[in-house]
């Protein structure tokens with residue numbers, strides 16, 4: 492491959508007690524590409540995503556992001572990196588119920604020290620982009636599931652991350668809403684140059700990616716980066 496990967500994982504092992512979640516899993520992601528992680532239930536997809544995002548520390552193996560070794564970084568340094576360089580979209584319950592939607596979208600900017608007005612102005616731009624500007628002053632409990640996921644995508648994009656990690660982002664949505672979320676997410680990532688790592692078991696969702704990899708029994712089948 493011509494371009495150097497932005498994020499590389501090599502030989503990841505992870506066990507939870509007697510359960511092996513990852514076994515010599517390897518993965519590489521180029522800047523700006525959209526990759527779908529597929530595979531059977533329990534095969535290790537979410538564990539791989541969480542390791543790549545610096546949320547779970549693998550038992551063995553290395554993860555390099557933009558020249559930095561994630562596995563040996565301090566927890567503080569990894570948290571800082573997650574806030575500045577990564578965005579996250581999960582399946583459920585990720586919005587803070589007490590905050591309005593615009594406050595939720597602005598939250599990552601506020602955590603990075605931005606003033607409320609500027610943060611909410613930028614949040615409002617992303618909400619318009621994701622076609623949920625009408626939910627700005629509602630709370631998450633007052634909007635639909637599809638709107639909630641689009642608010643979550645706006646929140647993931649608001650810090651201009653280089654990588655967005657999405658774990659079953661359409662898993663709780665009907666197919667029409669799911670497709671809309673995927674279209675808006677991938678359009679926005681292509682415009683901003685953010686890479687997307689997406690866990691899904693739905694071929695229809697994976698179809699929005701540039702490339703699919705398959706996890707089986709904790710190992711990755713990745714034709715493109717195979718030695």
Ligand SMILES: Nc1ncnc2c1ncn2[C@@H]1O[C@H](COP(=O)(O)OP(=O)(O)OP(=O)(O)O)[C@@H](O)[C@H]1O
Nearest residue numbers: 507510511512530531532533534535536537538539
């Ligand atoms: N926190 C945990 N504690 C104990 N076991 C875990 C934990 N997280 C994952 N596992 C186990 O590790 C294996 C891999 O789980 P993982 O969630 O990564 O799979 P998955 O492919 O994402 O599954 P699914 O498609 O069902 O979400 C499974 O056997 C799972 O039960």
